[in-house]
Amino acid sequence: MEKLIALVSDFDDTLFFNREAIILAAKDLHEIVEREKKGEEDCKTLSDLEIISRDGKIPKDFSKAWKSQLYTFAYGRYGEKLTPNKPIIRYLNERAERERSETIILSARGEEFRRQTKELLDTYGLRYNKIILPDNHYLKDEEWKLLEVEKLSKEYHRILLFEDKLDNIKYIENNLNSKNIEFYLVNRSFIINVTGQLPKQKQ
Numbered sequence: 001m002e003k004l005i006a007l008v009s010d011f012d013d014t015l016f017f018n019r020e021a022i023i024l025a026a027k028d029l030h031e032i033v034e035r036e037k038k039g040e041e042d043c044k045t046l047s048d049l050e051i052i053s054r055d056g057k058i059p060k061d062f063s064k065a066w067k068s069q070l071y072t073f074a075y076g077r078y079g080e081k082l083t084p085n086k087p088i089i090r091y092l093n094e095r096a097e098r099e100r101s102e103t104i105i106l107s108a109r110g111e112e113f114r115r116q117t118k119e120l121l122d123t124y125g126l127r128y129n130k131i132i133l134p135d136n137h138y139l140k141d142e143e144w145k146l147l148e149v150e151k152l153s154k155e156y157h158r159i160l161l162f163e164d165k166l167d168n169i170k171y172i173e174n175n176l177n178s179k180n181i182e183f184y185l186v187n188r189s190f191i192i193n194v195t196g197q198l199p200k201q202k203q
C-alpha cells in the first residue's frame with residue numbers, strides 16, 4: 001500500500017500574516033463597543049481591544065462573543081491587507097512535490113471564511129488538497145485542532161504539522177496519542193522542527 005504523507009499547515013501567521021488586518025478590525029470594533037458600552041465586561045473588552053490595536057495579537061482571554069466579530073471585520077473588510085509568507089508557501093509546495101505528499105490547510109478561522117481563505121491560497125499559488133475549518137467555535141482553537149489532527153493521524157502514515165503558535169504545538173503534542181506526527185514551528189521565514197523538544201506538561 002502506498003505511504004500517505006500529509007503536510008498540515010495552519011493559515012494565519014503561518015501562511016499569511018494578519019497583523020495589519022487585525023489591528024484595523026480592532027480599531028473599528030473599539031468604536032462600536034465604546035458606543036454601545038453596557039457594563040464591566042465591555043470595559044475589559046475595550047482594554048483588550050486597545051492591546052490588540054497596538055500589538056496585533058489577541059489576548060488569550062479575549063471575549064469569545066467579540067472575537068468572531070473581530071475576525072469578521074479582519075477577514076471580511078480587511079482581507080486584502082493579509083500578506084503572504086512567501087518563503088513558507090514556496091517551501092510547502094516544494095516539499096509536497098518532493099515527498100509526494102498531500103497538503104492540508106487546518107485553520108481555526110471558521111467555515112464562514114472558506115471563500116476568503118481559498119481565494120488567498122489560490123492567488124498566491126499554494127497547492128493544497130483540502131481545507132479544514134471548524135463549523136462552530138464551541139471548542140478552544142487548540143482543542144479543535146487536536147481532534148482534527150487525531151482524525152488525520154488515522155488517515156495518513158506520516159503527518160508534518162506546521163504552526164506558528166508554540167502553545168498550540170505543546171497542547172497537541174502533549175495530548176495526542178499518535179506517534180506519526182512531526183511538529184514544525186514557523187516563525188516568519190524560519191521553520192524549526194520541535195518534535196519531542198518541548199517540555200512535557202499536564203494540560
Ligand SMILES: [Mg+2]
Pocket residue numbers: 010011012013014163164165
Ligand atoms: Mg496561526
